[in-house]
Amino acid sequence: MASRALLLISSFIGAILIASISGTQYLFASYGPALAHRLKFSSVQTNTVASAANYGCYLSTPLFGHISDKYGPKTSTLFASVTLFFSFLGLALTYHGSLPPLFSLCAIYLFFTGMASAAGFMAVLTTQAKNFPKIRGIALGIPLALFGLSAFIFSTIETLFFDISGWDLFRNDDAQNLFFILLLTGGVGLMYINNVGSILKSLFDTTSMVDDHEKLLTYQNFHVSLISVFSCIGRISSGFTSDLFKQTFNLRRIWFLLSASILLLSGQIIVGFFVTHLETLWIGSMFIGLGFGNLFGIAPTIASEWFGLSRFGLNWGFLSYSIAIGGQFYSLIFGFNRDWQHHKCSGVNCYTHVFWLTSTTCLLSVLLIIRLLWNRYRRRNEQTKLSSSSSRSS
Secondary structure (H helix, E strand, C coil), X not given: CHHHHHHHHHHHHHHHHHHHCCCHHHHHHHXXXXXXXXXXXXXXXXXHHHHHHHHHHHHHHHHHHHHHHHHCHHHHHHHHXXXXXXXXXXXXXXXXXXXXXXXXXXXXXXXXXXXXXXXXXXXXXXXXXHHCHHHHXXXXXXXXXXXXXXXXXXXXXXXXXXXXXXXXXHCCHHHHHHHHHHHHHXXXXXXXXXXXXXXXXXXXXXXXXXXXXXXXXXXXXXXXXXXXXXXXXXXXXXXXXXXXXXXXXXXXXXXXXXXXHHHHHHHHHHHHHHCCCHHHHHHHHHHHHHHHHHHHHHHHHHHHHHHCCCXXXXXXXXXXXXXXXXXXXXXXHHHHHHHHCCCCCCHHHHCHHHHHHHHHHXXXXXXXXXXXXXXXXXXXXXXXXXXXXXXXXX
């Protein structure tokens, strides 16, 4: 009795595992756009390939139901495992250029993945119905649920463990855009943080009282503290609000990257062209501190979602180089400009030229983020169309 119970439990666990990998025909929307882009399929060809897996599954379901009844589930399961492996192998080799990039071949591969899914699933249902005749509702309901979750399982595995790290990261369009956005905006923020003391000194009235040095030091400490506090607020608020809006309204986190870039752009414009007195510089420091904090609060989260968690530390390490590079570049520009005009400028005239550059590059980062947003929404719409066409075909 104990050995039979153990066999039933083992069979049930095996059935759950097989069911969880038998719904691959619903996975096309995850990899379909990349496949179509790489192989240059037309919309008609892409939809044909998307439908092939569904046809393979539903047309062969009665066949494998009959085979599982007559010859037992082992035959169907063996067919499913071998066929699923070689079908996806053929698709992978085609994607990587080792096999001809013909949409007809891809349709055949996917047709067989659909057949393999049907074979595995019908083997599971037949086994469960026969092994648990008194609790068939539960015995069949759980594998049915796992069959429906199959696409979720595979897409989650892809997100966590794989489409990016190393050199592949820098060959990815989104990663390249993100790198330059961080270089432009993060570099500008670092430049201001490193040189706010010099900006304060340029604005300071050197004809004041004897205790001018102490007064200047007080202003410098105040602005360093102000930037630090608002940077902290930006980091906390961007993480919290991005989670809230993503979960509540499904709002993409990249919108918060856009807000960070706009805050930094606003700060550059305020400091470079509107602040002419020492007492009003705090407005620019507040904007730049908040924008810099927002940038650091949201960029790592975006990197983890776009490029996966398994190599997150390495990926974010590479991407964060951009901020250091940008900070060094803009700080050098600020320093050269300061040395060049040291004896022939006063007040805002000592650094206005630099803020023309930083404002322009911040504006460029805003445009790059808008481009990223457009690309993301376009891809989502393509995936939605593929999913809907696949559903209609099935």
